[in-house]
Amino acid sequence: MSTTPTSTRVALVTGGSGGIGSRVVERLAHDGIAVAIHYAGNPARAQDVAAAVTAVGGRAITVGGDVADEHAMAAAFDAVEAELGGVDVVVNTAGTMTLGPIATFDLDALDRMHRTNIRGTFVVSQLAANRLRPGGALINFSTSQTRGQLPTYGPYAASKAAVEGMTLVLARELRGKDVTVNAVAPGPVATPLFLDGKDEATVAHFATVVPLERLGQPDDVAEVVAFLAGPGRWVNGQVLFTNGGLA
Template identity: 70%
Template sequence: MSTPESNRVALVTGGSGGIGRVVAERLARDGFAVAVQYAGNRAEAEETVAAINAAGGRALAVGGDVADEDAMGTAFDTVRSAFGGIDVVVNTAGIMILAPVETLDLADLDRMHRTNIRGTFVVNQQAARTVRPGGAVVNFSTSVVRTQLPTYGAYVASKAAVEAMTLVLARELRGRDITVNAVAPGPTATPLFLQGKDEETVDKFAKATPLERLGRPEDIAETVAFLAGPARWINGQVLYANGGLA
């Protein structure tokens, strides 16, 4: 049996900024108590919490490296102790380092894969152990898995692993009434995306979609809210939230 909406609890990793912050605020508007996970920027996480609480919601900040199983175990325990359980886990935490396969520093490959692959695995493992019936797990991939842009090879490799993990976990949770899906954003106006890109490059990305604009974090948050709430018949899928990008 699903938990009543007013008693539902969401944990959002990477919730201190970018898409994660907007997702946390969007879920709070739907009545979720929200835990905002952060790795290094406690001040921004506390700002997100303060904004949610000021708007009449309930929120708290939890720290820890998503790739550290002990830290995440503690984070999940903290959320359950504070709010009584966990219904939705949204894993937005990730890093992106771009370089051609030929020249990418392997230390950067390891960093990215530790956060994007191991981090997703650790968070999903905790979610599989704790999310209540009627709940949802939402991972984050990227539309570049499908567009194969140069310099994105290592990043896309990490996100392709996230997609595979998502589809398997959905089937492993058979009979639990828990959905597991991934959202694959297209070019979205966040600091992660805009970093290092000149105006011409950004404009080129914007014109690549039929809607002729970059996505907004709010666009992605609406997709997450759909999967976290009413979309109970969508399971084991990757949703491309990209404005029609091929």
């Protein structure tokens, strides 16, 4: 572990080149936080996000690895500590979503999704629990579908319910370490993860059921993450449903 002193807070954002992840990166950088942009399979996209941060005076690096591989992610944390001096914020936006009815859902697809969403979140949370500096924050990602009960979302909701469970327990286990642990649970957000495979009528329906009568935008979610990563120190062990009032 690097012991290089730094006065700048440092964040590692898994899935940092994705639709929500990239906006989280840019929002944290706006607050003066140095950011490490994690990617699994698209280093060029991660480099583009890093370039956007550095172009406006921020500091950014990229790190790769499978979030479910504890050795790869330990190496990613090592790289962040060596380059930026430590880790103060970990944001787990990395995730995957496959939809289908429970009665006929392909179990191999279930295993693949749960490997990223459950094991991946567990691996990164475990590392964060041991690496975050005092005053740090771990922010995991759930979904509003853990209480939405929409057909075809069962397998995905199950994976994210597990994320909520581990998040709430870890917040209590880190008593005395001055580290907050929370989860953000977005509703429908206009990203490729949500939009892929949906026709215009379906997308329009999701917009109308939200009391604010629109889909969320990545910036809406990034603002909540920035609050938890910075001033929201009295929020701990919570799931914040960021969904425009969707039940």
